[in-house]
Amino acid sequence: MNEVLVSEKLVVRVPCAVIEYNGKVLAGQRSAALSFPLKWEFPGGKAEKNESDEDALYREIKEELDVDIEIIQKLPVTSKDQGWREIILVPFICRLKTLQITLTEHEQILWLGPEELSSLDWTEADLNVIENYYEYLSVKK
Template sequence: MIEVLVSEKLVVRVPCAVIEHNGKILAGQRSAALSFPLQWEFPGGKLEKNETDEEGLVREIREELNVEIEILHKLPVTSKDQGWREIILVPFVCRLRTKNIKLTEHEQIMWLKSEELPSLDWTEADLDIIQNYYRYLAAK
């Protein structure tokens, strides 16, 4: 009998922010050095040990954009199975509490009207967030 060791799939929980400001939404372009190079995303990042989604999101936005946010509404969780790992995106609609953005990880950011969001090359998982954001706007 041959035994094969199969490793467990890595599951990564990533809170992210749909940041609204002056009628527009912030999109961040991923670094060329990261996975999904130069694609667009809603900023956020992996949780640290014992962090809640909300705590992790506030910390990640502070680290990536150098701003403070206020979390307004949680959107439905989306996931993307990449075979060796599953990324679980936990999106929140947010607004800026401070406005002096300084990029530390993204190539660039853009502020877009909601109807302009599909014009960018988004990561696949972020496309689902856009659809859920549209449902959120329609229900407001």
């Protein structure tokens, strides 16, 4: 009998923030040095072991943008299978508690009206978040 060692797929849970302010939504452009260079995303990052999605999001937004947020509502979880790993995006509608943003990881940020979001070159996983955000907005009206 032949035995084959199969490595487990890496599953990465990534809470992210759809930050609303004055009718606009914050989009962050990934650094050229990161995976998916210069693609657009909703800010956030990997949850650490034994860290809740919410705690991870508060920490990541503080690290990436140096602001505090308030979580308003969770959107549906989406995932993107990349073969060797699966990225699970856990999006939350958020609002800023502090307004002075300092970028530490992104090339730039933009504030866009919801109808403008599709004009950017987003990561594939974030495209699903946009669809769910549009659904959220249609129900909210």
